[in-house]
Amino acid sequence: MKPHLFSHSQPRRALPLALFLLTAIALPAAEQLRVCASTTDLDSLTRIIGGARVQTFCFSKGTEDPHEIELKPSLAKELNRADLYLQVGQGIENAWLEKLMRTVNNDAVKPGKKGNLNLGRNVRPLEGGAGKNAPNSFHEDGNPHYFLDPIEGLRAAREIRDKLSELRPEWKAEFAANHDKFRQRLAVALVGEECAKKDNVEKLALEFEKLKDAAAVKEFLTHHQVGGWLGAFAAHRGRFIVGDHDLWYFFARRFGLEVLGYLEPSPGVPPTTKHLQELVAKMKAKQVRVILTAPYFEQRFVEFAAKQSGAAPVRMAHQAGARAATDDYFQMLKHNAEQLLAALNSK
Template identity: 45%
Template sequence: MRKWIDAMLALSVLLAAWGIPQAQPLRVAATVPELGSLARAIGGEQVTVVVFAKGTEDAHFVEAKPSFIKELSQADVYLQVGLELEVGWAPVLLQNARNSKIALGAPGYIDAATVITPLGVPPGPVDRAMGDVHAGGNPHYLTDPLNGLRVAELLKDRLGVLRPAYQQDFAQRYAAFRDRLSTALVGAALAQKYDVTKLALLFEHGRLATFLQSQNETQLLGGWLGAMLPYSGTKVVVDHDLWVYFLQRFGLTLHGSMEPKPGVPPSTKHLQTLAQTMQAARITVLLTAAYYDPRHAQFLAQHAGATVVPMAHQAGARPGTDEYLEMIDYNIRQLTVALAGTHRQ
C-alpha cells in the first residue's frame, strides 16, 4: 500500500511537470481602486487585477485609453461601482472590447451597487439643471465600510460561480476580511461577541452608547466607531457630494457643500455665504478630496476659520491608502485629529 501511495504522489508530480492544465487566475478589470483592493482581498492568488481609475482621480472623468479596451477584451470579470459613476467612459470601452464573458448580464459582469442601499435617490426625473445628480442614487457608497463588506461578500459569491473549485478559498478569505473589518470598526472584544452590522445600526441611530451601558460594556467599544463616538452629531462642510455614506455611518451631520449643486464649481458669492453660515454655526471642519481644487477650501479656511481635512475619496488617493481598510482607517484618523483640535478650542 505504501508503495502504491508513493507511486501516485510521484505520478501527480509528473503530471504537474508535464503541464496538465490548471485553472488560470481570473482576470479582473475593476473600474476604481477600492474595488480592485476588495477583489484582491477575496480572490487572492486566484485572481489578477487591473484597475482603470487612479486613486487621485475623479472616477466620473477617467480618460478612456486603448489599453483599457485590450484589458477588457481579455478579462474574465468586469467589476464596476455602478449608479452611473462610470457612465461617461466605461460603456464605450465595454462595447469596443467585444467580450461576451463580461457583457451586461453575463456571469463576469459584476455591478457592486446591486448589494447596497443607495442614498440620495432623486424623488423625480433628473435633468442637467440639477447638476451632476445620479438617477439611481449617490455612487460613493464605498466610503462606508459596511458597504465594502457587502461588496466583499458579493465577490465571494460571484467568484465562486466562476471558479467553483475555489469556493472554499474565497469563503475563507471573505471570513478573514470580515474579521479584520469588524475588529477595525468596533474593536476586538465587541467584534467577537456581536454582529457588527447591528452595532453600527445602533450607532447610526444614536443608541449604541445606551446599549453598551445597559450591558456594562461601554469600555469595550474601540475601533473606528469608538474613535468617532465623542463627535456624534458634529456638523461638517464638504467639497463635493462624496461623503454622505461616510457621514451617516460615523454619526456626522452635513451642514453644506462648497458646490452649490453637485459637480458645479462654487462662485465666490457662494463661498462667502457658506463661510458666514459656518461662522454662525461654529463649524470648523471641512472635508476635501484629493482631486478637488484646493483654492476653494483655502478660501473657507481663511474666511471661516475652518480646518481643512484631506480625505481619501478612494483607495490610493492619499499616501498609505492603497488598500480598502487603509483608506477607511486613514479617513477616521484624519478626521478625529481635526475634530479633537477643534473641540479643544
C-alpha cells in the first residue's frame, strides 16, 4: 500500500511544502484587485494592464448598446465588493448609473472617490461639439465613443495603469510593464514599426491630424516613415462616410475622414423616411462609398440606405466583443481598420 502523504514514512518536509503550495495558489485570488467596468473596452484594457492582478466584472456585453444597461442585482453586488469602478463618462451611463449607485453601499467606488475613475474627463473634445446634442438625446453631455480612436485608447490605458498603481503600489512595476507592451503593440499597428521606434505616436498623430494640404500630408508620411493604419488611411483622407448612430466622430477624426451624416436624425431617435431620403441624396452628391454600422442597430434602415445610395454597409465593432474576433480592445481596433480599408479600397 502506498503511504499517505502525511504518514511518518514520508519526509518531514512534505507537510510544509504542501502548505506552501496551497498558499501560493490561493494568494493571488485573495489579493486581486476587484474592478467593475461599464463597457467591454474598459474591461479589456483593465485585463490587459492588470493581468493576473485584477479580477474584472463588466456591466455589458460587446454586442449591446452601452447606453442601455439592464440593472440586475448582480451589478450592485459586484460594486459592493469592488476596489475600483471604471466609467466611460461623457453621458453614456446617464440613463442608469445614478439609480444603480443608490443601491450600492460601497462609498469607495462612487463618483469622486478614490475607487472611481471616469475616463471621459480628459478626453480631447471634438471640434464644434460634434455629437453633442439637445436635451433628451443620448449625447447631451458630449460624444462618449472616444475609444474608437486608438490615441484616446492609449490615454485611457495610461490612466488605468496609474489608478491601478495608486491602489496597489507594490505591483506598479507589473502594471507599467503590461502597459508598455500594449502601448508598443498599438503604436506599431497605428503608424508602423519604423515610425513607432523613433516617434512619440500620440504627438505624431495629433500633428498629422492638423494637416490639410495633400502635399504636406505626403511629405509628412515620407519624413516620418508612417505606415500602419494611419498610413493606409492617408489615401482616403477627406473622404466622406455615413454611420448609423453617431458613433464615428472620434474614429473619423483620427483617420482623416469626414462624417456626412447618420441614419438616425438625432442620437437614439429612429430614422424617418424623410430623413433617410434626404441623407441618400447627400450621399449621392458626395459619392459616399460606405455606411458604418454597429451590430445593435436595426439593419433594415442600413439596407434601405445602401440600396438607395449604392454605398456598401461595413460591419464595424462599436466596442470590444461587438463582432467575431474582437474579444479585446486591440482586436476591435484592428477589425474596424481592416474592414473599412477593405471597403474603401474596393470601390
